[in-house]
Each structure stands twice: as structure tokens, then as C-alpha cells.
Amino acid sequence: MLTVHHLNNSRSQRVLWMLEELGIPYELKRYERDRNTMLAPPELRAVHPLGKSPVITDGAQTIAESGAILEYLVDRYGEGRFSPPHGASPERVRFNYWMHYAEGSAMPPLLLKLVALRIGSAKMPFFVKPIGRRIAQTMQTSFIDPQLKLHFGYIESELAKSEWFAGDTFSAADVQMSFPLEAGSQRAGAKSLPHVRAFLERIHARPAYQRALERGGRYDLAG
Structure with missing residues (x-):
């Protein structure tokens, strides 16, 4: 099962949106910002060394960075949707x-x-x-x-x-x-x-x- 490590009020919201557009099942694991520093909690470092969101895990893959995540999702699950064909068009x-x-x-x-x-x-x-x-x-x-x-x-x-x-x-x-x-x-x-x-x-x-x-x-x- 694909898991989204989701931080409130963050870039990971657009990862959820992309998954909903693709219509594929996923698990959501929530994390809350520190109210004083507004930083992600240290628990995220157990998922990725930088301890930031968004991060997804998909089988053995752990992927960070919004753009890399979206490209991975579209390439793996898009079936030709949500991106033009690869090439120089x-x-x-x-x-x-x-x-x-x-x-x-x-x-x-x-x-x-x-x-x-x-x-x-x-x-x-x-x-x-x-x-x-x-x-x-x-x-x-x-x-x-x-x-x-x-x-x-x-x-x-x-x-x-x-x-x-x-x-x-x-x-x-x-x-x-x-x-x-x-x-x-x-x-x-x-x-x-x-x-x-x-x-x-x-x-x-x-x-x-x-x-x-x-x-x-x-x-x-x-x-």
C-alpha cells in the first residue's frame, strides 16, 4: 500500500490531490507541526533523513520532494494521464x-x-x-x-x-x-x-x- 506521510498545512496537500486525481488507494499518516517553531516533528526523520514532508513510501521506495513524487505517481499510475508523452514536444x-x-x-x-x-x-x-x-x-x-x-x-x-x-x-x-x-x-x-x-x-x-x-x-x- 502506498503511504503518504502528510504534514498539516504543507506541500504534501498537493500529493493527496494528485492521488485523488489518479484514483488510486493510499494510506495517510498524519504529522502535526510544532506550534512554536512551525517545523515538522522529529518522527518524520524515521521516514526520510531530512525529516520533511511530503514523503511517500511505495513498497521498497521512499520518495521525497513534491516534483519527484508527482512525476513518480504519474509515470507509475497515470496510464498516460496528467502528463504529455515523454519527448521534445x-x-x-x-x-x-x-x-x-x-x-x-x-x-x-x-x-x-x-x-x-x-x-x-x-x-x-x-x-x-x-x-x-x-x-x-x-x-x-x-x-x-x-x-x-x-x-x-x-x-x-x-x-x-x-x-x-x-x-x-x-x-x-x-x-x-x-x-x-x-x-x-x-x-x-x-x-x-x-x-x-x-x-x-x-x-x-x-x-x-x-x-x-x-x-x-x-x-x-x-x-
């Missing part, structure tokens, strides 16, 4: 690009934004607070926010060309891109962009997405 090139872009380019400025927000609101001695907040604000205005504007402007223009990232057909690339767009809608105002907003509405309306929410539990980024 324009659709496959776009598919590969968005599968890597999601974590390689879109997520770093969003993570920096989260760090800056936490620095700005962190508890610290009163004489350090102004310095910490100034550093966080400078990070945001000089680098993070311009990068987010650049990336989400680019994503918006690409979604204006087609409803789905790899072309006219829904694919695992859309599942992979869901997390940065959901995070961007909360941290970077990306939901104000009409094509991004329409994409989020489309994916949130999918029955498989709804089933994944029911299995995975609370997922704040879906709001």
Missing part, C-alpha cells in the same frame, strides 16, 4: 519547465517573504525591535516584493495564453504550481490577478481537490 517542454519552476523559482521569494514577516513580528528585546523591523522592511521593499511582482506578472501572462500550465489539458504541472499560487495569493496579493484568480477557482472546484481536503484536514492556503 512543446507540451512536454512546458510541462517539465513548470514542474521545476514551482520550487526552483517561484517559491524562494515567497519563503523569503514569510521569513521577513516573521522577523518583523518576532518577539525580541525592545531595543532590538526597531533594527529587526527595519531589516525586515528593507528586505521586502528592496528585493522580495519586486521579485514577487516580477514572477507573478510572468505567471499571469502565461496563464493568459492557456487555462493550464502545460497547455490546454490539466496536468501534474498544475498540481505542482498550485502551492506557490496559493501561497502567493496570501503573501503577495496574487489573487488580485485575474488569470491567477481564475486558475485557483478552477482547481479548488475540482472534485479530486475537494476530496484531498477532506482526507488531509485543515489547509489554510485553500482559503
Whole structure:
């Protein structure tokens, strides 16, 4: 039985979604973040040395990293669905690009934004607070926010060309891109962009997405 080691409010939600789209049975093992640090619990290190989620086990295989997991699931269980055929077609090139872009380019400025927000609101001695907040604000205005504007402007223009990232057909690339767009809608105002907003509405309306929410539990980024 395939097992998903699922951390609440994390990237592993899109793994559940992919499994629901594929319609294959799986076991769900839940883990909760530490309420103070928001980090994954140490128990996950027994599954994978980095102790992070998502991780799946499928027989003797243990696979981490969202993109690698989604590609594995589609290649093994997709039966030709949810990805263009392997090769050099324009659709496959776009598919590969968005599968890597999601974590390689879109997520770093969003993570920096989260760090800056936490620095700005962190508890610290009163004489350090102004310095910490100034550093966080400078990070945001000089680098993070311009990068987010650049990336989400680019994503918006690409979604204006087609409803789905790899072309006219829904694919695992859309599942992979869901997390940065959901995070961007909360941290970077990306939901104000009409094509991004329409994409989020489309994916949130999918029955498989709804089933994944029911299995995975609370997922704040879906709001």
C-alpha cells in the first residue's frame, strides 16, 4: 500500500490531490507541526533523513520532494494521464519547465517573504525591535516584493495564453504550481490577478481537490 506521510498545512496537500486525481488507494499518516517553531516533528526523520514532508513510501521506495513524487505517481499510475508523452514536444517542454519552476523559482521569494514577516513580528528585546523591523522592511521593499511582482506578472501572462500550465489539458504541472499560487495569493496579493484568480477557482472546484481536503484536514492556503 502506498503511504503518504502528510504534514498539516504543507506541500504534501498537493500529493493527496494528485492521488485523488489518479484514483488510486493510499494510506495517510498524519504529522502535526510544532506550534512554536512551525517545523515538522522529529518522527518524520524515521521516514526520510531530512525529516520533511511530503514523503511517500511505495513498497521498497521512499520518495521525497513534491516534483519527484508527482512525476513518480504519474509515470507509475497515470496510464498516460496528467502528463504529455515523454519527448521534445512543446507540451512536454512546458510541462517539465513548470514542474521545476514551482520550487526552483517561484517559491524562494515567497519563503523569503514569510521569513521577513516573521522577523518583523518576532518577539525580541525592545531595543532590538526597531533594527529587526527595519531589516525586515528593507528586505521586502528592496528585493522580495519586486521579485514577487516580477514572477507573478510572468505567471499571469502565461496563464493568459492557456487555462493550464502545460497547455490546454490539466496536468501534474498544475498540481505542482498550485502551492506557490496559493501561497502567493496570501503573501503577495496574487489573487488580485485575474488569470491567477481564475486558475485557483478552477482547481479548488475540482472534485479530486475537494476530496484531498477532506482526507488531509485543515489547509489554510485553500482559503
